[in-house]
Amino acid sequence: MERYNVIREKNPREIVLLKGFPCIWGKCAFCDYTDDNSRDEDEMLALNSRILSRVTGEKGVLEVINSGSCFELPEGTREEIRRIARERGIRRLFFESHWLYRKRLEEMRAYMGIPVTYKIGVETFNHEFRERVLNKHAGFKRPEEVARYFDSPCIMVGIKGQTKEMIDYDIRMVKKHFRLGTVSVFTNNTTKIRQDPELVKWFVREYAWLREDPSIEVLYENTDFGVGD
Numbered sequence: 056m057e058r059y060n061v062i063r064e065k066n067p068r069e070i071v072l073l074k075g076f077p078c079i080w081g082k083c084a085f086c087d088y089t090d091d092n093s094r095d096e097d098e099m100l101a102l103n104s105r106i107l108s109r110v111t112g113e114k115g116v117l118e119v120i121n122s123g124s125c126f127e128l129p130e131g132t133r134e135e136i137r138r139i140a141r142e143r144g145i146r147r148l149f150f151e152s153h154w155l156y157r158k159r160l161e162e163m164r165a166y167m168g169i170p171v172t173y174k175i176g177v178e179t180f181n182h183e184f185r186e187r188v189l190n191k192h193a194g195f196k197r198p199e200e201v202a203r204y205f206d207s208p209c210i211m212v213g214i215k216g217q218t219k220e221m222i223d224y225d226i227r228m229v230k231k232h233f234r235l236g237t238v239s240v241f242t243n244n245t246t247k248i249r250q251d252p253e254l255v256k257w258f259v260r261e262y263a264w265l266r267e268d269p270s271i272e273v274l275y276e277n278t279d280f281g282v283g284d
């Protein structure tokens with residue numbers, strides 16, 4: 056599995072996919088990447104060290120993802136991120152976190168000592184679909200609540216049961232309330248959630264303009280950031 060890449064297009068940055076302890080929730084209906092979680096701290100520390108050793112600081116920005124939330128990274132890995140950021144001139148970190156950790160975001164910012172952009176897997180601002188179908192366990196009702204804590208929501212599109220209206224609303228809310236966002240096209244995986252290919256075709260056509268939008272990154276495949284498998 057590829058775990059390091061340099062993103063050269065929108066928001067240039069280095070990105071690493073590290074290993075962390077099991078996701079605090081771990082029950083999202085569409086998610087099978089928690090398979091990358093581990094309980095073997097020594098193995099995680101060794102692997103994460105190897106990946107982090109590739110970071111050069113060339114873009115001054117580092118995104119760290121870990122099939123969960125940054126709070127699930129082993130403490131030794133968090134220390135290493137902080138040290139490498141200092142040594143290699145990283146001015147900003149990107150982390151991701153579940154809604155459940157929203158009260159701890161500042162704690163991590165203070166620990167790292169440099170600005171952190173927090174991503175959150177919102178999937179959709181439609182409460183019913185997010186909670187009943189996707190089982191996200193992120194109980195906010197309005198985008199403003201998310202914007203109070205997080206900088207950059209990740210939206211998922213092209214899921215069976217989702218509608219064009221939901222997607223229109225989600226993208227409108229990302230544009231209105233956030234400076235940055237990510238839109239991922241759902242691709243079938245080992246879960247029971249299925250892609251709606253017609254909806255994907257519609258999205259790709261209707262939202263082709265997002266390719267030119269500097270604030271929103273669109274992932275047509277899970278591996279479009281150059282990490283994962």
Ligand code: SF4
Pocket residue numbers: 078079080081082083086087088089122123124153176191
């Ligand atoms: S919070 Fe993220 S890692 Fe955890 S189960 Fe949901 S999608 Fe998967």
